Amino acid sequence: MHPAFTAAVADLSERHRDEVLAAYAAVEHSWQPLHESQMLALRDATLRRALQQMLHPLGRTLVKVGPHLWTSGYRDDIARELSEEMLESLPLVDRAVFVLILIHSVAIPRSQGLIDQDTWISNQPTSVEELNRYSRLPRTAVRTGLARLRASGLVQIAPDRRPHQARGSSNTNAGASYLPGPQLARLTPAARRRLQEELILAAGADTPLAAAIRARRARPSEDGVLKPSAPEATETQENS
Amino acid sequence: MNTADTALWWARARALGPARHEAGTPAPDGFLRLLEPHAGDVWLLPAHPGTAGPWVLDEMGFSGPTIEQPNDTARMLAAVVRCCWTDPEAPIWPGREVDWETVLSVYRTFGDREESVLNRAATGAIRRLNGGGWVLWDDDRRVVRLGPRCGTWVNADLTVLRELYRSLPPPEEPEEDEEYGETPPDHDQGAGSTPVRDQANLPGPPADDDDAVDASMMDADAHLREVPASVGEEDRGDPA
Amino acid sequence: MTDGPTTLSLEELAPEAGVLRIYRQVFSVLAREHGAMISDVELLDIDEAILAAFADAGNEGLTLESAVAACRRHDPASVTRRFEVLRGYGAITRVVDHPGERFHRAAFAPYVMLLFLRRLAAAGGQGELHQLLALEGLSIRSPGAVADDGRGSVNRLSRVFRLMANQLSSLTTTSPVEELREHAELLWGNRALISQAEDVHAQALQRWPELDRECAQLRTALAAYADSSESAAARLIEQAGSTRALGLLPVETWRSFARTSDAQTLAGVLDGQVFDAVAPWFSPQAMALAVENASSSGPVRMPPPRPTGDTDAPTDRPVAGDCDLREFTDRVLAHRDRVGVSQLLDDAQDWMDGRRTLSLLVASHHSPEVDAELTWADGFRVDPQAAVPWVSGGMFGRVVGSGNA
Numbered sequence: 001m002h003p004a005f006t007a008a009v010a011d012l013s014e015r016h017r018d019e020v021l022a023a024y025a026a027v028e029h030s031w032q033p034l035h036e037s038q039m040l041a042l043r044d045a046t047l048r049r050a051l052q053q054m055l056h057p058l059g060r061t062l063v064k065v066g067p068h069l070w071t072s073g074y075r076d077d078i079a080r081e082l083s084e085e086m087l088e089s090l091p092l093v094d095r096a097v098f099v100l101i102l103i104h105s106v107a108i109p110r111s112q113g114l115i116d117q118d119t120w121i122s123n124q125p126t127s128v129e130e131l132n133r134y135s136r137l138p139r140t141a142v143r144t145g146l147a148r149l150r151a152s153g154l155v156q157i158a159p160d161r162r163p164h165q166a167r168g169s170s171n172t173n174a175g176a177s178y179l180p181g182p183q184l185a186r187l188t189p190a191a192r193r194r195l196q197e198e199l200i201l202a203a204g205a206d207t208p209l210a211a212a213i214r215a216r217r218a219r220p221s222e223d224g225v226l227k228p229s230a231p232e233a234t235e236t237q238e239n240s
Numbered sequence: 241m242n243t244a245d246t247a248l249w250w251a252r253a254r255a256l257g258p259a260r261h262e263a264g265t266p267a268p269d270g271f272l273r274l275l276e277p278h279a280g281d282v283w284l285l286p287a288h289p290g291t292a293g294p295w296v297l298d299e300m301g302f303s304g305p306t307i308e309q310p311n312d313t314a315r316m317l318a319a320v321v322r323c324c325w326t327d328p329e330a331p332i333w334p335g336r337e338v339d340w341e342t343v344l345s346v347y348r349t350f351g352d353r354e355e356s357v358l359n360r361a362a363t364g365a366i367r368r369l370n371g372g373g374w375v376l377w378d379d380d381r382r383v384v385r386l387g388p389r390c391g392t393w394v395n396a397d398l399t400v401l402r403e404l405y406r407s408l409p410p411p412e413e414p415e416e417d418e419e420y421g422e423t424p425p426d427h428d429q430g431a432g433s434t435p436v437r438d439q440a441n442l443p444g445p446p447a448d449d450d451d452a453v454d455a456s457m458m459d460a461d462a463h464l465r466e467v468p469a470s471v472g473e474e475d476r477g478d479p480a
Numbered sequence: 481m482t483d484g485p486t487t488l489s490l491e492e493l494a495p496e497a498g499v500l501r502i503y504r505q506v507f508s509v510l511a512r513e514h515g516a517m518i519s520d521v522e523l524l525d526i527d528e529a530i531l532a533a534f535a536d537a538g539n540e541g542l543t544l545e546s547a548v549a550a551c552r553r554h555d556p557a558s559v560t561r562r563f564e565v566l567r568g569y570g571a572i573t574r575v576v577d578h579p580g581e582r583f584h585r586a587a588f589a590p591y592v593m594l595l596f597l598r599r600l601a602a603a604g605g606q607g608e609l610h611q612l613l614a615l616e617g618l619s620i621r622s623p624g625a626v627a628d629d630g631r632g633s634v635n636r637l638s639r640v641f642r643l644m645a646n647q648l649s650s651l652t653t654t655s656p657v658e659e660l661r662e663h664a665e666l667l668w669g670n671r672a673l674i675s676q677a678e679d680v681h682a683q684a685l686q687r688w689p690e691l692d693r694e695c696a697q698l699r700t701a702l703a704a705y706a707d708s709s710e711s712a713a714a715r716l717i718e719q720a721g722s723t724r725a726l727g728l729l730p731v732e733t734w735r736s737f738a739r740t741s742d743a744q745t746l747a748g749v750l751d752g753q754v755f756d757a758v759a760p761w762f763s764p765q766a767m768a769l770a771v772e773n774a775s776s777s778g779p780v781r782m783p784p785p786r787p788t789g790d791t792d793a794p795t796d797r798p799v800a801g802d803c804d805l806r807e808f809t810d811r812v813l814a815h816r817d818r819v820g821v822s823q824l825l826d827d828a829q830d831w832m833d834g835r836r837t838l839s840l841l842v843a844s845h846h847s848p849e850v851d852a853e854l855t856w857a858d859g860f861r862v863d864p865q866a867a868v869p870w871v872s873g874g875m876f877g878r879v880v881g882s883g884n885a
Binding site: 251254293301302317372389393403404408 | 755765766768769770771840
């Protein structure tokens, strides 16, 4: 077994070690974020620190999704390095479809004042028709892309929860609708912020907001650029 | 390999899935090395410790990634295992390559379905399995092999698979097609051998039998009652 | 909202009586009755229908009855009321000024005003500001224009930009960020506005060098507006959280970005993000179970044809898990809209049973298929005697207004 799994829990009792490993498996592999009440190692601050120390040498970090809700994500410094390698697991067009869904399900509803919570998880569906009609992407590419995006948890099919009297309205035959998927919960605060900023830079490059973002990034002292330091876990303990 | 590289390797494996490298490529501890037959390449993918892999989600009552048509997909994987596992007494990796018709001949036995329905279900299933690294599907040559993720099955898993293998009808193979039918030449399979999920310093393997888990749970419950919310520990049951 | 541009563009009109007449006419569309402003946007629709009827009627005009008939999509009583209000403000007048005259004609200004209001409301006034700037540019270039015309144009522009700068700075420095966010339209298109104003400025100064003082004031106003939008944007970005800044761009900006961008540009938004590869887990037990179920289930029927050739759409989704969750939710919430988590857990036989319940609650909360949610509260209930000794406070219930939840 990799020393990371043992080093982080070396000082713990056997029972606590099991708790931390179970929590590791849960946050890393579960499709959805977990509530603290489900895992001792998420609610107990000491064990949570051990969990964070287990995740850290594997390039991962704990992500707080909401009150009492946790999952894991890529460390910000690791994400930066990996994205510089320019290796992509998703085809270009899939990523484009995904961004369209973020625009229709998050950005536009936000501009319309329909979303209250500050999260990339949205309840505003994007219909396949919107994706086809209001974009330059080829129809077939959108369809195959959506299948891969669903499998990776970047998007999910939206439930049709409209009351029956509303179902007769505009998009009855529009086919399925989509929402951003559970994988978005794994974005760290810095990654969430970066996604927002990249969208603004791309869509509104000549707005004062884009200028403010560029100015902010040009000041390395502020959190526009994170230093590659580990906020919670420390490197030294892993090698001991 | 230093800690920064290790972290990158783990994160990269998560972002890109199993990756094929030249045989000499160094990989961090805890990685499986699955030798490619015929080529000097090796598949590298992380091996989670027994109590920290995706397989423990079930026991904890959490769900992993959503799989579309989960039953069709699982049956297709069973058919591929039946066709590609050369010798159920030997390690499962790398197995052999078979053509699509051969796999369909086993898959067809799973239900009395119209051929068009069957084909659509089968194609969908093989693409999903290919996307997740469970099979290697060559679209041009229409041939199938086991994927590198099959290398993460451990001994206990293989015991179940062996039983499954024996319960399935042998594939109908096209007779003249010798090209795909043979076992690859004897390779050093040491690196590709079954990973060991359990380590001395960790509790035993996940119990295979749900009833057994429940039974041990009841016992565990008595002393766990005074220890609030120890999620996880009781799931794994007594060390086997 | 209309005082700025409208008074500016209309104040030059003379004589004074004529100005007042136009003022009364154009504001008729906003009047609920004499002396009160409309409170219902639908009234604007009726006004528009009435004015459209007059446009179609030709030079004979319309009687009240024929106007009501032409606007039959609207309630006759409301049309009659609006007709009277428009007449009261002089937007509609009798063809012959005699109490017995039944035919009326309509002025065009109220209709222009109505169009203007609608556009102002739709785009926050930015387009109108651009048009105002274009008009000022035209009047400065006009061959007959004299220095006083140029002075008027430059002064009006200074005032507009000073008003915007003042409003922005005060919002930025003294108001909560939410209020600043609500006025984000003050930032929209600011570069284009400034450069348009600079054009007007350059032309005025070149043609009438004696306007240097007025032009200096315009430059100051433009700089103030640029500064205030910069600091407003900086404050908004600082306080943007994960997604809040997205709402600061107009909807149309997002729509046109989505419509016009190629795949490369769209995908570029994800630069710097790393996502997980598809990694489902197949346990041999699940495979064996799936095979077993297949052999016992007999012939599988052909599924019904799909609607639009969208082969991968909804019928492909795994419904088993979500069905279970829906059943669970329906059972738990059978006779109530919400239930305390501790109450559910108290029904549990043992800790294992309780934890299963908890997992189902959380899974239901996350499932897009189930219209129920789990709301956690602070605080824990600890009872060493209970099956589940440690319970965090919380409620499980139907999503309120499940229409959009």
